[in-house]
Amino acid sequence: MKYDFKAIESKWQKKWEDEHTFAAKQDFSLPKFYALVEFPYPSGQGLHVGHPRSYTALDIVARKKRLDGYNVLYPMGWDAFGLPTENFAMKNHIHPEIVTRNNVARFKSQLKSLGLSFDWDREVNTTDPSYYKWTQWIFLQLYKKGLAYKKEMSVNWCTGCKVVLANEEVVNGTCERCHSPVVHKVKSQWMLRITAYADRLIDDLDTVNFIDRVTTQQKNWIGRSHGAEVTFGTTEGDDMIVYTTRPDTLFGVTYMVIAPEHKFVDKWADKITNIDAVRAYREAAARKSDFERTELAKDKTGVQLEGVMAVNPVNGQQIPIFISDYVLATYGTGAIMAVPGHDQRDYDFAKAFGLPIVEVVAGGDISREAFADCATGVMVNSGFLTGMTVEDAKTAITEWLEKEGKGVKKTNFKLRDWVFSRQRYWGEPIPMVHCEKCGWQPLPESELPLKLPEVQNYEPTEDGESPLAHLTDWVNTTCPCCSGPARRETDTMPQWAGSSWYFLRYCDPHNDQAIASPEALRYWMPVDWYNGGMEHTTLHLLYSRFWHKFLYDIGVVPTAEPYAKRTSHGMILGENGEKMSKSRGNVVNPDDIVDQYGADTMRLYEMFIGDFEKAAPWSSSSIKGCKRFLERVFDLSEKLLPGEGYRPQLETSFHKTVKKVGEDILQLKMNTAIAALMSLLNELDAAGGITREEYRTFLLLLNPFAPHITEELWEKAGFEGQIAHAAWPVYDEAKCRDARIELAVQVCGKVRGRFMAAADVSGAEAIAAAKQADGIAPLLEGKTVVKEIYVPGKLVNLVVR
Incomplete structure (x- = not known):
């Protein structure tokens, strides 16, 4: 009988769908298992063979758990808002909603063709108003608790597209999409105060089972460090605050560097004798992305602020101040102290500009990592710190700074607050209105969802506002506070918004009164096992943990952490060993594989790879071996x-x-x-x-x-x-133990033969049998056995002389 995989797979996929075979049960008395994979952005390209690797692995786990008697929730949905769909819509003059609907239909048919046991009864879509109603609701709770706020900030501005770009959309100072110059521009943005949760986001990693590389990436991204905030005086009378993890090296500070955008540059403009050169450098820096500016390998550039000096607080020495693009106004205080004797980047800068280099730690290492994390040694050339160990000096200098009013002990984080605004159309409307009398006011919860209105033109305005700004009938509204005239917020939320809580909605996706019922959340949460790509183990994982912790704090969810376990998978590469991409011509379409070999073969191969x-x-020849295996099974x-x-x-x-x-x-x-x-x-x-x-x-x-x-x-x-x-x-x-086992025979540590013996053979019996094994007896002739060693279940070693 022929293995007709097409007929078989079509038959059972229909049967599973008709009978809702994999729908999670509403019986909360059963033992539960919640398996989760990252829901995909439904792009126009559809799946490639790398996508199903994660889905298939967790599908196998979910199927095993069902067979073990668990009530399994294994859901799927669509992270469908976002810039790529909007760009496609603008280019092809198709409404983003239609683009999304078509892409979702294609993705869903592809996933179903793989036989994945998703509970399609719980499917969610971030663009569905019944879903984003609750995304908006969470934003309002964040606002009411002071965790959502408006701030003027510098952003990447594309002069061609007239839009704000993320750092990763800026390449060599130009827009990734249209290649127009990108400049820095100040705009008012909605922010989320994720930094308020920085300590918990690190500390609570000890309570979950994440693989090491995921935990490490989370901690590195948050970047908690302990040090001191130090006050440097200036010849203009202004104080300049810097944060350092190494206050013990203050005697080695020979210059300071501030961001080109630092407020003191403008304040001191009439005192800076080379202000034209300073401004020219600032304009050049504004055309670079933050990534380009902070790249360690690049040449060190900068301009000294001639006419103004800083004052080292520990010795009163005047030291020069530079602007350099590797210091960002948005990181820390926008100013750093430079210790070129013990920091590679400071050393390179000092060499380039002929600045003094002072050793303050004997045996120190000019290496950024060693300096920052594990420098040890004895202090030298450091005044009252000289002779102390590094650790003792840290304590002593911090106490001195606090006593003298020149600094304070401080814990700092690399983590910055989350920029939440997008001047785009295809995203969740932010449910806020602005009244000249009352300021920013939240929309009443009874008016949610604030639906995304229809627009004919998806292009941003000339001044970079969202396309929604064109819709005066929608924008003009009344203030919820005073009933006077007000204007709606026309920025929309980022794609991260809907993906920061989707796992909660799966618990009770049709509930129109809450995110999910308390009973469903108590039963299903936390997620027992979450698998996803390493590229999402910083931002998405961090954002979703932040939102979950906030919801926990206000009593909406029952657990402090959303995911009990997190794993990640490796990519499937092209046959040439490179990442799959259209440009490389090595993309493998899963539809073609399923059509040629069947879904079961593809599943088996992706797990056997x-x-x-x-x-x-990927290997086209190896997949044939998996097909032959299934034919033998048939x-x-x-x-x-x-x-x-x-x-x-x-x-x-x-x-x-x-x-x-x-x-x-x-x-x-x-x-x-x-x-x-x-x-x-x-x-x-x-x-x-x-x-x-x-x-x-x-x-x-x-x-x-x-x-x-x-x-x-x-x-x-x-x-x-x-x-x-x-x-x-x-x-x-x-019964998992073999009745008979194979034992190796060593003579003076070298394997010389093997023999079979009963699994429960005694040491004496094994040694005796070893001496009689094929080829062993001749090796013992004329020799004296001085030592006999039996390693149970493995070997006999005979030492002779």
């Missing part, structure tokens, strides 16, 4: 033998395989689990067929990996119900 956490290249139905139970010669193999496959699935070692199933199939072929009990167990073990073929064979064999509703097989630990 290698270590789940590491990148792996042929098992023709090899059923009379009799029940496991045959004695295969009993140990079955128990060992049940144990290994179950454990490997929960450790994401899918490749070794599949290898174990392939090995068991070889044993079955060698044994001349398969009994019904062996067949039942084999199909259950293979089911999470290849659900369509196993459902079909299960039904044809006459087993009860769907295999998806069956129970995972159990193993007996005692």
Whole structure:
């Protein structure tokens, strides 16, 4: 009988959909398991074969947990607002809503064709007003608690597109899309005060099970450090505040650097004798992105503020002040103290400008990492600190600064507040209005959702405002406070907004009274296992943890952390070993693979391709081996033998395989689990067929990996119900041990032979048998055995002389 994968897969996908096979149950008394993958942005390109790697792995876990008796929630939805859709809409003159609808339909059909066991009854879409009503509601709660605020700030401004760009959209000082020059411009932006949660976002990582590289990225992005805020005087009488983790090196400060945008540049303009050169440098810096400005490898540039000097607070020495583009006004205080004797970047700058370099830590290392994190040694050339260890000097100088009123102990963070405004159309409207009399006022919650109105033109205005600013009938409204005239906010929310809480909506997606019912949240949260790409382990993970913690603080959710466990997967590369992209011509379309080989083959291959956490290249030849394996499985139905139970010669193999496959699935070692199933199939072929009990167990073990073929064979064999509703097989630990084992024989530490023995062989019996093993006896002739060593289950070592 031919393995007709197309007919089989179509049949079971329809059956699962019609019968809602994978819908999570509303019975909150059952043990639960919440598996989550990052919901995708539905682009016009659809899926490539790299996307399903995460979905398939968690699908296997979810299927295993259902077979273990858990009530499983494995949902899917769409992160569908955002700039790419808006750009496509502008270019092709198609409304973003239509673009999104078409893209979602394509993505959904692709995902269904892979046999993923998503609960489609809980599908969410961030562009649905019934969803973003609650995104807006969360924003209002943040505003009412003082965590959402308006701020004038410098942004990247594209002179061609007339829009604000994120740092990653600026390449070599130009717009990534239109290549027009990008300048810095001050605009009023909505901000979220994520920094208020900085300590908890680090400390609570100790309460969750995240893989190390995810935890490390979270901590590095938040960037908590302990040091001091130090006050430097100036010859103009103004105080300049800097933050440093190394106040012990203050005696080594020989110059200061401030951001080109620093307010003192304008304040001191009539005192700076080279103000024209300073302004020219500032204009050049404004054309660079923050990334370009802070790149460590670039040449150090700057201009001294001639006519003004800083004063070192520990020794009263006057030191020069420079502006340089590697210092950002938005980071820290926008000013740094420079210690070129012990910091590589400061050293390079000092060398370029002929500035003094003073050693203050004996045996110090001119290395940025060593200086910042683990410098040790004894202080030299440091006044009253000389002779102290670095750690003692840190304490002593901080106490001195506080006593003298020249500084304070301070904990600092790299994390900045979240810029939440977008001057775009395709995003959630921000539910705020501005009244000349009452200022900014939140929209009453009863008026949510504030729906995104229809527009004919998606282009931003000439002054960079959102396309919504064109809609005077929509913009002009009344103040919720005084009922006077007011204007709606025309900025929209970023794409991050809807993805910062979507996992909560899955718990109760049709609730029109709350994000989700308290009962559903208490039952399902936290997410038991969340898998996603490493590219999302900073911003998305951080933003969603922040929103969740806030909702916890106001009593909406029952847990302080949203995700109990977080893992990440490696990319699938093109056959040439490079990242898949259209420009490289190495993209593999999963539709083509499913059409040629079937979904089960593709699922199996993506899991067999290698270590789940590491990148792996696609191989057109290797996928054929997975197809042949499934064809052999299909042929098992023709090899059923009379009799029940496991045959004695295969009993140990079955128990060992049940144990290994179950454990490997929960450790994401899918490749070794599949290898174990392939090995068991070889044993079955060698044994001349398969009994019904062996067949039942084999199909259950293979089911999470290849659900369509196993459902079909299960039904044809006459087993009860769907295999998806069956129970995972159990193993007996005692039967996982082989009756006979192979032992190596070493002579003076070198393997010289092997022999078979009973698994429970004693040491004396093993040693005696080793001496009689093939090829060993001649090696012992004329020798004296001075030592006999037995390592149970592994080897015998005979030491001779």
